[in-house]
Amino acid sequence: MADYVISPPAITSVPVKGGGNFPIRRVFCVGRNYAEHAREMGSDPDREPPFFFMKPADALLLNDGDMPYPPQSTQLHHEMELVVALGEGGSNIAEADALAHVWGYAAGLDMTRRDLQNAAKKEGKPWDMGKGFDWSAPIGLMVPASKIGHPSTGLIELKVNGKVRQTSDLSKMIWNVSETIAYLSGLVKLAPGDLIYTGTPENVAAVQRGDLLEGVVEGVGSVRTRIT
Ligand code: MN
Numbered sequence: 001m002a003d004y005v006i007s008p009p010a011i012t013s014v015p016v017k018g019g020g021n022f023p024i025r026r027v028f029c030v031g032r033n034y035a036e037h038a039r040e041m042g043s044d045p046d047r048e049p050p051f052f053f054m055k056p057a058d059a060l061l062l063n064d065g066d067m068p069y070p071p072q073s074t075q076l077h078h079e080m081e082l083v084v085a086l087g088e089g090g091s092n093i094a095e096a097d098a099l100a101h102v103w104g105y106a107a108g109l110d111m112t113r114r115d116l117q118n119a120a121k122k123e124g125k126p127w128d129m130g131k132g133f134d135w136s137a138p139i140g141l142m143v144p145a146s147k148i149g150h151p152s153t154g155l156i157e158l159k160v161n162g163k164v165r166q167t168s169d170l171s172k173m174i175w176n177v178s179e180t181i182a183y184l185s186g187l188v189k190l191a192p193g194d195l196i197y198t199g200t201p202e203n204v205a206a207v208q209r210g211d212l213l214e215g216v217v218e219g220v221g222s223v224r225t226r227i228t
Helices: 034-041 096-100 114-125 179-185
Strands: 011-016 021-023 027-031 052-056 078-087 102-111 155-162 164-170 193-196 213-216 221-226
Touching: 027 114, 034 078, 078 179, 096 102, 096 179, 102 213, 102 221
Parallel strands: 027 193
Antiparallel strands: 011 021, 027 052, 078 102, 078 193, 155 164, 155 213, 213 221
């Protein structure tokens, strides 16, 4: 037993469809990875290099749990995303080898305090408090790549209270999963347990208390949360 002076934090883990739990190390997120979303955020999507931000692992919201409306914001936005889970890590991973590092996938939401993010952007400050707040990362069941393969096309869709809000196709990602892993592994040494939220398609918008969010990624699964 290590000589910890306080209780060590619990390991966050995401339940796997069919049994077991996937332990989480870090949560990386890709910014502006669908052209129409980049445009709606006022950027030029012409393959600027991918960029990344992070959420703490304990921002994950599991098991279709309720999401408390976060403090200090009046503009909580949904971003529906495909989540990649790494089973192997490494530095400078080649694109051709990248998918061999993927353990599985899940459907997830990158919930965003857009007002805080926009204020930070304007002042050249970090996005952390717009992105990495408590319960900001709802995630559905993990599914192993050994069962579903590596989806590169397929519907990605979010409904709010039963009405479609976001709909697109995984093939519209600017940087695909292999390219994203290769690029990110050139910036940091990736590790087993790391997640990558791969960016949202267009039509991000605000949610209110009481709203029910239901997202699907075709061939992967679903994610569901109610804002309380
Ligand atoms: Mn996002």
